[in-house]
Amino acid sequence: xxxxxxxxxxxxxxxxxxxxxxxxxxxxxxxxxxxxxxxxxxxxxxxxxxxxxxxxxxxxxxxxxxxxxxxxxxxxxxxxxxxxxxxxxxxxxxxxxxxxxxxxxxxxxxxxxxxxxxxxxxxxxxxxxxxxxxxxxxxxxxxxxxxxxxxxxxxxxxxxxxxxxxxxxxxxxxxxxxxxxxxxxxxxxxxxxxxxxxxxxxxxxxxxxxxxxxxxxxxxxxxxxxxxxxxxxxxxxxxxxxxxxxxxxxxxxxxxxxxxxxxxxxxxxxxxxxxxxxxxxxxxxxxxxxxxxxxxxxxxxxxxxxxxxxxxxxxxxxxxxxxxxxxxxxxxxxxxxxxxxxxxxxxxxxxxxxxxxxxxxxxxxxxxxxxxxx
Amino acid sequence: xxxxxxxxxxxxxxxxxxxxxxxxxxxxxxxxxxxxxxxxxxxxxxxxxxxxxxxxxxxxxxxxxxxxxxxxxxxxxxxxxxxxxxxxxxxxxxxxxxxxxxxxxxxxxxxxxxxxxxxxxxxxxxxxxxxxxxxxxxxxxxxxxxxxxxxxxxxxxxxxxxxxxxxxxxxxxxxxxxxxxxxxxxxxxxxxxxxxxxxxxxxxxxxxxxxxxxxxxxxxxxxxxxxxxxxxxxxx
Numbered sequence: 001x002x003x004x005x006x007x008x009x010x011x012x013x014x015x016x017x018x019x020x021x022x023x024x025x026x027x028x029x030x031x032x033x034x035x036x037x038x039x040x041x042x043x044x045x046x047x048x049x050x051x052x053x054x055x056x057x058x059x060x061x062x063x064x065x066x067x068x069x070x071x072x073x074x075x076x077x078x079x080x081x082x083x084x085x086x087x088x089x090x091x092x093x094x095x096x097x098x099x100x101x102x103x104x105x106x107x108x109x110x111x112x113x114x115x116x117x118x119x120x121x122x123x124x125x126x127x128x129x130x131x132x133x134x135x136x137x138x139x140x141x142x143x144x145x146x147x148x149x150x151x152x153x154x155x156x157x158x159x160x161x162x163x164x165x166x167x168x169x170x171x172x173x174x175x176x177x178x179x180x181x182x183x184x185x186x187x188x189x190x191x192x193x194x195x196x197x198x199x200x201x202x203x204x205x206x207x208x209x210x211x212x213x214x215x216x217x218x219x220x221x222x223x224x225x226x227x228x229x230x231x232x233x234x235x236x237x238x239x240x241x242x243x244x245x246x247x248x249x250x251x252x253x254x255x256x257x258x259x260x261x262x263x264x265x266x267x268x269x270x271x272x273x274x275x276x277x278x279x280x281x282x283x284x285x286x287x288x289x290x291x292x293x294x295x296x297x298x299x300x301x302x303x304x305x306x307x308x309x310x311x312x313x314x315x316x317x318x319x320x321x322x323x324x325x326x327x328x329x330x331x332x333x334x335x336x337x338x339x340x341x342x343x344x345x346x347x348x349x350x351x352x353x354x355x356x357x358x359x360x361x362x363x364x365x366x367x368x369x370x371x372x373x374x
Numbered sequence: 375x376x377x378x379x380x381x382x383x384x385x386x387x388x389x390x391x392x393x394x395x396x397x398x399x400x401x402x403x404x405x406x407x408x409x410x411x412x413x414x415x416x417x418x419x420x421x422x423x424x425x426x427x428x429x430x431x432x433x434x435x436x437x438x439x440x441x442x443x444x445x446x447x448x449x450x451x452x453x454x455x456x457x458x459x460x461x462x463x464x465x466x467x468x469x470x471x472x473x474x475x476x477x478x479x480x481x482x483x484x485x486x487x488x489x490x491x492x493x494x495x496x497x498x499x500x501x502x503x504x505x506x507x508x509x510x511x512x513x514x515x516x517x518x519x520x521x522x523x524x525x526x527x528x529x530x531x532x533x534x535x536x537x538x539x540x541x542x543x544x545x546x547x548x549x550x551x552x553x554x555x556x557x558x559x560x561x562x563x564x565x566x567x568x569x570x571x572x573x574x575x576x577x578x579x580x581x582x583x584x585x586x587x588x589x590x591x592x593x594x595x596x597x598x599x600x601x602x603x604x605x606x607x608x609x610x
Binding site: 031068071074075076081082085222223226227229230232233234236237240241243244245247253256257258 | 409437438439442493494497498573575576579580581583584585587588591592594595597598599601602605606
């Protein structure tokens with residue numbers, strides 16, 4: 001009883017906050033953390049921004065008249081264009097940080113034990129956000145989004161067995177007003193699931209964080225809070241440049257116009273963050289093949305902890321780092337080939353880049369890491 | 375550069391005065407183009423006059439309410455006057471909160487071509503502003519050897535060159551209050567500028583806020599990095 005006297009009323013009843021404050025003052029962090037260590041926090045912040053702006057958009061969104069309701073937001077909702085800009089540009093910046101985070105995880109071998117679970121959570125978050133973002137794009141009812149959804153719903157109808165049943169249930173049949181109404185629900189539910197994966201990442205990354213050795217460890221407050229603040233300010237600057245001066249970055253221009261049954265786009269280029277995987281799946285004519293190549297592309301990413309044959313002591317740099325940079329360039333090339341639209345040259349390049357993608361994970365990674373293992 | 379400072383100081387929002395239009399026809403350009411461009415309010419007002427006089431009988435602007443015309447730099451009283459002069463389908467005068475009058479033009483009246491809603495036409499046509507301008511000024515007599523389909527008109531800019539709409543502008547269709555000569559190119563450019571505004575009405579606000587936000591965040595980033603370096607100096 002006498003011990004608790006000094007504690008405040010709230011600390012006695014809700015000790016979580018005082019414990020959090022005590023933890024943030026405890027010197028347990030490495031004193032040389034780079035700015036990019038703030039990426040998970042930035043991703044969390046962007047997801048919160050997307051949730052809040054999405055809440056406002058959901059209030060005015062009407063799945064029966066998707067494009068008209070977005071025009072309504074632009075014309076008649078106070079600062080509606082700004083909220084929609086937060087949501088659209090927030091998605092672009094979120095995928096920018098996710099791709100950077102994935103690249104950093106590969107280049108620094110963050111997936112190695114005991115970081116496997118944190119890596120799985122990261123890849124799962126990436127896949128989940130891709131699906132959520134695609135759903136969000138279809139909700140706009142734009143010219144490309146409308147046909148993207150129509151094609152997906154029709155491809156779902158071609159799938160047989162259990163996958164076909166799940167896909168048909170997901171879309172609720174061919175694309176129509178009822179489909180958009182249920183995709184709104186999935187868009188929101190999957191976005192909330194992303195927070196669960198973020199929590200899993202944070203819980204799993206904590207034991208995997210490098211223990212501060214040698215140099216004197218530092219506390220989160222005030223050292224890392226200052227670093228996070230700087231990282232947030234720089235991200236906000238990049239965000240503002242895109243939001244105010246390139247609001248339609250990576251967006252298909254067809255999406256600026258309402259989708260129509262009478263206007264069929266010859267090619268449907270997805271938003272920029274979907275282009276690499278869409279280019280791979282575009283190599284296949286059957287829905288099953290298109291789905292399996294995307295699943296395989298995510299699976300090899302997922303399997304990195306096993307594909308890396310180096311021992312527990314990892315060396316940074318070397319040929320492995322070189323091939324990680326090459327992989328990033330390969331995915332950039334895949335994106336450019338996918339964005340350029342179908343032609344003989346882009347088809348050949350897409351096959352080459354896809355081949356290199358799988359070669360990197362299935363052959364080069366085991367080989368190089370085994371050779372460089374000590 | 376001049377436009378950058380004009381936008382930064384919000385001078386671009388000065389209400390259109392009696393000044394005549396700058397020469398933006400040779401070469402053709404629109405003030406809203408470019409990263410720091412903003413709408414020329416005088417051109418938008420002239421363009422609205424052209425729309426109301428020559429286009430509104432067939433083409434709808436369903437995304438707009440009459441109150442939105444305040445975005446052209448008109449006062450609420452002026453907009454109320456414009457709305458009151460419009461007779462809606464039920465015969466009552468329009469108010470500030472009425473949607474723009476929809477003429478409900480039928481495709482059957484125009485040889486199967488339905489006059490499109492113009493709210494978003496600049497985005498809906500490849501080539502955007504330049505295409506709309508070239509289309510409106512592209513009516514010429516059909517060259518020898520070209521047989522026009524019934525009800526079609528020869529147009530240099532239209533894909534296939536045979537368009538259903540007869541030439542909507544001929545020059546001197548309107549009398550501009552600011553004394554600008556209502557030539558065909560001038561009318562076409564003004565109504566194109568107006569349609570650019572209907573497709574992206576928040577462009578001015580976006581760029582005005584954007585310049586301020588970016589300037590603020592540049593300084594905030596510098597201060598945040600300096601603060602981080604100062605905080606961390608004692609650890610290493």
